[in-house]
Amino acid sequence: MIKKCLFPAAGYGTRFLPATKATPKEMLPVLTKPLIQYGVEEAVEAGIHTMAIVTGRGKRAIEDHFDISYELEHQIKGGSKEHLLSEIRGLIDRCTFSYTRQIEMKGLGHAILTGETLIGPEPFAVVLADDLCDCEEQGVLSQMVEVFEKYQCSVIAIQEVPKDQVYKYGVIDGNLVDGSEDTYRISGMVEKPEPEDAPSNLAIIGRYILTPDIFDIIRKTKPGKGGEIQLTDAILQQAKEGRVIGYKFKGRRFDCGSVDGFVAATNWFYDKSKD
Ligand code: G1P
Numbered sequence: 001m002i003k004k005c006l007f008p009a010a011g012y013g014t015r016f017l018p019a020t021k022a023t024p025k026e027m028l029p030v031l032t033k034p035l036i037q038y039g040v041e042e043a044v045e046a047g048i049h050t051m052a053i054v055t056g057r058g059k060r061a062i063e064d065h066f067d068i069s070y071e072l073e074h075q076i077k078g079g080s081k082e083h084l085l086s087e088i089r090g091l092i093d094r095c096t097f098s099y100t101r102q103i104e105m106k107g108l109g110h111a112i113l114t115g116e117t118l119i120g121p122e123p124f125a126v127v128l129a130d131d132l133c134d135c136e137e138q139g140v141l142s143q144m145v146e147v148f149e150k151y152q153c154s155v156i157a158i159q160e161v162p163k164d165q166v167y168k169y170g171v172i173d174g175n176l177v178d179g180s181e182d183t184y185r186i187s188g189m190v191e192k193p194e195p196e197d198a199p200s201n202l203a204i205i206g207r208y209i210l211t212p213d214i215f216d217i218i219r220k221t222k223p224g225k226g227g228e229i230q231l232t233d234a235i236l237q238q239a240k241e242g243r244v245i246g247y248k249f250k251g252r253r254f255d256c257g258s259v260d261g262f263v264a265a266t267n268w269f270y271d272k273s274k275d
Contacts, residue, residue: 004119109228170192171189218234
């Protein structure tokens with residue numbers, strides 16, 4: 001059973017300056033919902049109700065979003081706009097949210113390690129909120145929980161990307177598990193390789209289920225690409241022992257960490273809302 005979901009949310013969001021100067025990038029809205037709310041909804045759909053959020057300076061808006069605003073609720077109670085708060089209110093009622101701060105930005109691996117205090121010794125999910133996913137039947141995390149239940153090891157979401165785009169991602173090496181078209185046993189991983197060094201065009205997307213031994217591995221992981229402690233390098237250690245599955249999820253993913261991806265997501269969800 002996966003009960004907790006970790007959201008690394010301490011990054012500066014420099015690609016969205018000046019919008020992210022005083023507003024966390026996780027709070028940028030696609031239509032009327034902030035990115036991180038989509039991630040929390042995806043976790044809830046996967047049966048997860050404990051949200052662990054790694055924040056940093058200037059991220060208070062995230063905590064306020066997942067809290068009750070009595071003044072606002074009082075103001076709109078009984079009026080035509082009351083329903084606009086029902087979704088977020090439902091999440092607040094069903095989930096617990098806990099927070100810890102990442103004091104220094106030392107990379108995604110370091111952010112995950114910072115969350116250890118909120119997760120403890122159990123397998124957990126990770127959502128990078130700027131990878132916004134939309135699936136027809138079952139959300140990405142829910143699909144991944146089923147894969148985890150079958151293989152009982154770390155699971156990472158992957159997607160084919162054009163070869164000239166691999167430098168933006170962690171890229172995996174591996175073989176399809178017997179009889180499967182979407183499930184790989186991962187043997188290697190490289191963080192943001194040059195296209196000629198990439199082992200494949202299968203890129204890691206910001207959804208992971210990790211076994212808790214990852215924390216000790218991260219503690220021993222030296223800074224890698226960009227001088228940062230890379231989660232990819234830590235998961236590689238599990239992969240070398242055959243303990244990582246790559247799962248090509250069914251659905252669409254938008255890179256909302258880039259302006260292009262953000263606009264594409266906005267158009268996609270807008271068109272969907274009109275259907
Ligand atoms: C992170 C990971 C990378 C992964 C990506 C997915 O990179 O380090 O392996 O492919 O998320 O979005 P970032 O986008 O934070 O630079």
